[in-house]
Amino acid sequence: MSSWLDYTINGLIVGNVYALVAVGLALIFGVSRLINFAQGSIYLVGAYIGWVAVVQLHTPLPLTIIVVAVAAAIVGLIIERFGLRPLQNSVRIAPLLATIGISFVLDQLVMLTFSPNPRALPSQLPDVRFQVGGGTIGPLDLLIAGVGLTSAFLLFVFLRYSKLGWAVRAASQDRDAAMQMGVDVNRVNQAVFGIAAALGGVSGMLVGMYYNQIDTAMSLQATLKGVVAEVVGGAGNVPGAVIGSLLLGLVESYGVAVFGTSYRNLFAFLLLVVVLVLRPNGLFASARQAPPEPLTGTFIAPSRPVRIPHWALAVAAAGFALLPLFPVSFYVLQTLINAWLLGMLALSLTLVAGTMGQVSLGHAALLAIGAYTSALLSLTLNVPVGLAVIGGGLMSAALGTLLISPSFRLRGHYVSIATLAIGEIVSLVILNWESVTRGPIGISGIPPLSLFGYDLISPTSIYWFSFAVMVVLALLQGRLLGSHLGRSFRAIRDDDIAARAYGLSLNRYKSLAFIFGGFAAGVSGGIAAHLYSYINHETFNTQQSILALTVVILGGLGNVVGAMLGAVALVGLPEVFRVAAEYRILIYGIVLLLLVRFRPQGLLGTM
Amino acid sequence: MSNIDRRTLVKGSLAAMMAGAAVSRGALADTSEPILLGVSGPLTGPNAQYGTQWKQGFDLALDEIMAAGGINGRKLAYQFEDSQSDPRQSVAIAQKFVSNPAIVLELGDFSSPASMAASPIYQRGGLVQFGFTNSHPDFTKGGDFMWSTSVSQADEQPLLAAYAVKRLGLKKLAVLHLNTDWGRTSRDYFVNAAKEYGAEIVVTEGYIAEERDFRSTLVRVRDANPDGLILISYYSDGALIARQARQVGLKQVMCAASSVYSPKFIELGGEAVEDVHVGTRYFPEDTRPEVQKFIAGFKKKYNGQEPDAFNAYAYDAMNMAAAVVKIGGTDRKAIRDAFTKVKDVPSVIFGTATFDVATRRVKGAMNAELVVRKGQFALWDGKPT
Numbered sequence: 007m008s009s010w011l012d013y014t015i016n017g018l019i020v021g022n023v024y025a026l027v028a029v030g031l032a033l034i035f036g037v038s039r040l041i042n043f044a045q046g047s048i049y050l051v052g053a054y055i056g057w058v059a060v061v062q063l064h065t066p067l068p069l070t071i072i073v074v075a076v077a078a079a080i081v082g083l084i085i086e087r088f089g090l091r092p093l094q095n096s097v098r099i100a101p102l103l104a105t106i107g108i109s110f111v112l113d114q115l116v117m118l119t120f121s122p123n124p125r126a127l128p129s130q131l132p133d134v135r136f137q138v139g140g141g142t143i144g145p146l147d148l149l150i151a152g153v154g155l156t157s158a159f160l161l162f163v164f165l166r167y168s169k170l171g172w173a174v175r176a177a178s179q180d181r182d183a184a185m186q187m188g189v190d191v192n193r194v195n196q197a198v199f200g201i202a203a204a205l206g207g208v209s210g211m212l213v214g215m216y217y218n219q220i221d222t223a224m225s226l227q228a229t230l231k232g233v234v235a236e237v238v239g240g241a242g243n244v245p246g247a248v249i250g251s252l253l254l255g256l257v258e259s260y261g262v263a264v265f266g267t268s269y270r271n272l273f274a275f276l277l278l279v280v281v282l283v284l285r286p287n288g289l290f291a292s293a294r295q296a297p298p299e300p301l302t303g304t305f306i307a308p309s310r311p312v313r314i315p316h317w318a319l320a321v322a323a324a325g326f327a328l329l330p331l332f333p334v335s336f337y338v339l340q341t342l343i344n345a346w347l348l349g350m351l352a353l354s355l356t357l358v359a360g361t362m363g364q365v366s367l368g369h370a371a372l373l374a375i376g377a378y379t380s381a382l383l384s385l386t387l388n389v390p391v392g393l394a395v396i397g398g399g400l401m402s403a404a405l406g407t408l409l410i411s412p413s414f415r416l417r418g419h420y421v422s423i424a425t426l427a428i429g430e431i432v433s434l435v436i437l438n439w440e441s442v443t444r445g446p447i448g449i450s451g452i453p454p455l456s457l458f459g460y461d462l463i464s465p466t467s468i469y470w471f472s473f474a475v476m477v478v479l480a481l482l483q484g485r486l487l488g489s490h491l492g493r494s495f496r497a498i499r500d501d502d503i504a505a506r507a508y509g510l511s512l513n514r515y516k517s518l519a520f521i522f523g524g525f526a527a528g529v530s531g532g533i534a535a536h537l538y539s540y541i542n543h544e545t546f547n548t549q550q551s552i553l554a555l556t557v558v559i560l561g562g563l564g565n566v567v568g569a570m571l572g573a574v575a576l577v578g579l580p581e582v583f584r585v586a587a588e589y590r591i592l593i594y595g596i597v598l599l600l601l602v603r604f605r606p607q608g609l610l611g612t613m
Numbered sequence: 614m615s616n617i618d619r620r621t622l623v624k625g626s627l628a629a630m631m632a633g634a635a636v637s638r639g640a641l642a643d644t645s646e647p648i649l650l651g652v653s654g655p656l657t658g659p660n661a662q663y664g665t666q667w668k669q670g671f672d673l674a675l676d677e678i679m680a681a682g683g684i685n686g687r688k689l690a691y692q693f694e695d696s697q698s699d700p701r702q703s704v705a706i707a708q709k710f711v712s713n714p715a716i717v718l719e720l721g722d723f724s725s726p727a728s729m730a731a732s733p734i735y736q737r738g739g740l741v742q743f744g745f746t747n748s749h750p751d752f753t754k755g756g757d758f759m760w761s762t763s764v765s766q767a768d769e770q771p772l773l774a775a776y777a778v779k780r781l782g783l784k785k786l787a788v789l790h791l792n793t794d795w796g797r798t799s800r801d802y803f804v805n806a807a808k809e810y811g812a813e814i815v816v817t818e819g820y821i822a823e824e825r826d827f828r829s830t831l832v833r834v835r836d837a838n839p840d841g842l843i844l845i846s847y848y849s850d851g852a853l854i855a856r857q858a859r860q861v862g863l864k865q866v867m868c869a870a871s872s873v874y875s876p877k878f879i880e881l882g883g884e885a886v887e888d889v890h891v892g893t894r895y896f897p898e899d900t901r902p903e904v905q906k907f908i909a910g911f912k913k914k915y916n917g918q919e920p921d922a923f924n925a926y927a928y929d930a931m932n933m934a935a936a937v938v939k940i941g942g943t944d945r946k947a948i949r950d951a952f953t954k955v956k957d958v959p960s961v962i963f964g965t966a967t968f969d970v971a972t973r974r975v976k977g978a979m980n981a982e983l984v985v986r987k988g989q990f991a992l993w994d995g996k997p998t
Contacts, residue, residue: 013829445792
């Protein structure tokens, strides 16, 4: 079967491409235990700097590589110095949010400078092709493989045998101890970010040349695949990242071979979940490696939450409830409806991420499950809409908890990555399970919201309905947090070993948190489906998951009021910045960065 | 609650008050004020490129409309709100437009989820939602305020199938399509038409929009042993597929849908897109006056840049909007009724456009059979490649 040879070669070729990003991610994770969401943006910046060098300055290839590496390294150093170093003594989760903010800003800057149109980035290597199997490979394939393998090898040697490399490893194992031993931790971080950024920039350029195409959308996709590859290889393990990337490429290629193109990413993310469940430290973690996360809860550090007196909350709630009676435009009401829907999602996420310590990056999947269930119940079985929405919530609670349960044994960042993968899997199943979900065509003609036979059509009634649902969910959650159950959740978050020693069953409590959280998110998705009347697999995407996490961190992890406040802020700000037209997402990113910088524990603090 | 809350609210109500002020001014029927259209579309986010292409098409059409004296002496202008093609933002924009009486007609949004989520609001608000890239078969079923000049795929795909099967003589086809509502609908219409014309479909492969690596997909295609590849793609992914098809050693004829028709397709695809056949709605040497005017005007306004399919859709849409407003005036309901009355509007895509009142779409798109020769789109000369 010569085709299998071709599938293998193609898998290795694309694995090469993933490896370039994964190595940079692994290096940064190895030192600062941080998934650098800005790595894809540096990759994007590198591609565009490469375009300027090649197309406008006509530099030869070696010079192009040097220019891109130096420029990207400078970007990396700036990110480290001004974006991340000020956060090094704050909550673990703050730098994660900062990298998301930085990636917004960088992507937008590139888009504004170069316009969003894709550009051709011509390869500077001679166009000779070598016949391998049924297809051909070119010099660029070899160069990409060379850069990936060489950089992994050099980094491996550097970390193992050079003095600075020792310092890097010492800092990654125990930052404080390394500092006491005289290691200049800041210099170490600088070195790591500089190297990783140079590598990221060069890889963006090479991949751009490989496809003869660069555009501003390449950043998120590169980060996603890079993260998958890195974690499969063992987070923080540089040679492992290369092997993980090749493996990912092979699995995708064989997946296409057996089941067809539309199943491709499904296999990538299934591989990730399987590896995480079976070998949480990655395929190539050594047995004596220290656990990837500290045992006790420094991932989500407690802070003093801002206590808002009950009367103030009641006044605010009454104010919002009475708002439609004042002459406010439907636009403001619609924006707030969006905020309430996001607020329900944030309540759900703040419970599982903040209170329970399971930071989920796939929460949009719960919205999608709720939305599809509710839409299909009302359309095909003629269930009244009010009941269908509740059905959506229940299905989301049940299915979400079931899907997430394999990752209950994971900790810290690994939960985030596993949930990210589960989120993608749900979206891909929706795309492919056509007999039920109608695939890419989506579901149209979903009936509007109605309650006891009355249609809720006017923005005012939808506003009241969604606000009321959110407030009820918030009150229930507040009650939950104050109860014995809430204390158990926090105990598990802060120290799961101690909690277990006290006889708490971790899986049972995690399930309970996801059941409650899944219900809230599913209801939000269900309402959205009836509001939009049309949904497809793109309606609830990864960006929604990232937005939800941003809301939760901004409001303060585990903080019920904070979740609602964060939702209003993050739905409201981009609307307020509309006057800035194309610049609004840039401004939004900068505001987000400033908030993280000065309020890393969130606006209202962790509960 | 906190300051941010209050501030957002204050700003919101301020905006509402300002909108109110604008109304009272508008009510004085000031003819020096431009007639305002609302546009909801992506200017940032993953689809930002299409929003910028719309703007180019709109601006050119507006220049020409002004030069011809505007709308009965009044100016025509548009307010572009960035939705990122996100349903959450397009619904808010819909409320914004509906509650702003100065807006007489809405154009957009780009993607189906964003457009169709906003449809109920436009329908209830009584503002026409004129979607000119919305090929989803259910878009105009949203209500009698939903109108579209997007070429129905039920029209377009049989033309492409006829080109591939009847003209090029291909008998065993492999179809690669974007796995979106557009790509999927197109694929189904194409497959039906191609079968009717006597071709066999040996494999269909749907890929997601973010995909960049097609080598393994193309091995599947190769193993199905087709004599032609059909690309139901946009220009960026179409160019990627063409390049990689040549790399994995596929030498079959390729035939692509009109959405690849863009100078970018050739720039990104390079030599690999040479001899790719494209069924389009217009072509550069087309002698129709509206096409010549469009291409010459576009090149003049944008420093010699060649227009592409999305520029043309936007240009046509703005001209159609102007024609409708000329008949309907500034009353929203009258504008909706004007869509049923407007006849034979000159159009790059349709030649002349008249709505079919039953479907609220335009039928009878023009057809041009092009092929890439020496890095240029040229009319196909009938010679096999």
